[in-house]
Amino acid sequence: MGVVTALTRMADRNPAVPETGYHRSWYPLCLTGDLASGAVIGRDVLGTRVVAWRDADGRPVVQVAWCPHLGADLSIGEVVEGRLRCAYHHWSFDGQGACAHIPSGDRIPDAARLFTYPAAEQWGLVWMFNGERPDFPLPRIPGAQPDTIDYAAHARGERPWETWVAVSNGVDFQHLRTLHGLPAASLPETLEVDAGGIEFRVESPYHLQHGRITGTNSFAQHLRLGGRDMFQLFTGAPVAPGRSSGFFVVGVPKGESARLPEVQAMVDRLNAEDAPVLSTIRFRRGLLTASDRHLAHYFRYVDAFPTFRAPA
Ligand code: FES
Ligand SMILES: [Fe+2]
Structure with missing residues (x-):
């Protein structure tokens, strides 16, 4: 194993994430008002960092914040033409996490994807589910609906x-x-x-x-x-x-x-x-x-x- 690979592996061992991960649940990320249209915000959660932004329909998107190119924090990026653009070399990612554009014109690597958490809004909060798909609905408040x-x-x-x-x-x-x-x-x-x-x-x-x-x-x-x-x-x-x-x-x-x-x-x-x-x-x-x-x-x-x- 080369020195760079060995160092990268050591950095990957993140003590903020327990070996088994965190519970598969809906987690509140921010207040609805914190996520304006066109804004990109970063939050430290679940032992990592995530980025949140809104797609062209205004729906919240929550993704791992580290760019798969060189690891820049995507929360300092921008939403451009309905995609999240990394500040460093302008790779752009869509709401499903696929890299849609690399300005250099190089072939887009197959692994150029951002893990995308299921996201939703309810009770004035933006929520993310820790999993590929939600196992159960958003938290209910007994006896209440958002419109009652x-x-x-x-x-x-x-x-x-x-x-x-x-x-x-x-x-x-x-x-x-x-x-x-x-x-x-x-x-x-x-x-x-x-x-x-x-x-x-x-x-x-x-x-x-x-x-x-x-x-x-x-x-x-x-x-x-x-x-x-x-x-x-x-x-x-x-x-x-x-x-x-x-x-x-x-x-x-x-x-x-x-x-x-x-x-x-x-x-x-x-x-x-x-x-x-x-x-x-x-x-x-x-x-x-x-x-x-x-x-x-x-x-x-x-x-x-x-x-x-x-x-x-
Ligand atoms: S680090 Fe994001 S595009 Fe290079
Ligand atoms: Fe109490």
Whole structure:
């Protein structure tokens, strides 16, 4: 093996990507408003870097950011004639990842392709699926459709924790009372596991909590407290082991948008109460007791969740 090849192989061993890859799930990349038509943005996610832009129909395209020619970061490139053009030698790539043009006129190598992640927009966020094809639909918010609620999406920036650990909060019913002081919190009978998610419903004369985990990185809930409905979605994407970027969506029934600040204040409080624990926890599956049975169920679900590693 030549010295250059050996050095390249060493550089390929990226410790930010676990050997098995990351879970095959939908990950939030940015707010819809961050991706203007004609813009090219780069994001560090899943131990690599991706580039996002919009095709001629305005649909988001998410691709590995490293140009297959010499590895330039395509996020400093430009969208030209509906294709992503590398800043360095102007190779151009289409929305499916094929290299469509090399200005030198050389033959386009067969391997000149960008891995292209399935991408979509929903709840004010641009999403990418970690796989060749989505295994399941985008995260749902129980009791809500995009046209039946008024909602607002927010970015929380980078946090020092794993997304799947944060999402365990959604089925950690004890902490709702102990950490968050929610008196109405009670334990559902069962968790329903379906393709790509876990769902539960707890209802009493005083409250409703209808929760859903999608993948291992999104938790959404419909809450009814004091007869008032609210909708929340907490989601995040791994940046590298132990680090993630966070987003949340708050919603209220259509026409009640004046109540959005009230729902946001609740989410800000929940986030502020969880953050000191999540940012210092040395997570382990310790001594689980009977009240932790839903958490135990979730940990088994996470263990069995399929993973994917995009080609370098
Ligand atoms: S590095 Fe991208 S075209 Fe040369
Ligand atoms: Fe919490």
